[in-house]
Amino acid sequence: MSKSTGNFLTLTQAVDKFSADGMRLALADAGDTVEDANFVEAMADAGILRLYTWVEWVKEMIANRVSLRRGPANTFNDRVFASEMNAGVIKTDQNYEK
Numbered sequence: 626m627s628k629s630t631g632n633f634l635t636l637t638q639a640v641d642k643f644s645a646d647g648m649r650l651a652l653a654d655a656g657d658t659v660e661d662a663n664f665v666e667a668m669a670d671a672g673i674l675r676l677y678t679w680v681e682w683v684k685e686m687i688a689n690r691v692s693l694r695r696g697p698a699n700t701f702n703d704r705v706f707a708s709e710m711n712a713g714v715i716k717t718d719q720n721y722e723k
Contacts, residue, residue, distance in 0.1 A: 643669040
């Protein structure tokens with residue numbers, strides 16, 4: 626984005642055009658190297674589409690929650706998942722304490 630090439634947006638204009646969440650996704654993707662960040666409008670549009678798809682998936686899962694698995698979590702995969710989550714909580718707590 627460059628003022629001299631005419632594709633410049635202020636932050637307010639960008640949020641109005643792409644929403645705050647779309648801007649967050651596009652800015653997160655704008656550059657993660659030592660080079661200058663490059664905001665790409667197509668990425669903001671794609672971010673909005675991904676958010677919309679995710680929201681629709683969540684709505685579908687909530688509507689069909691009776692078909693999801695019920696009962697105690699006692700399979701191997703359940704135990705591995707719980708163990709990884711607990712390890713992550715402990716590690717996070719240790720890092721916050723530092």
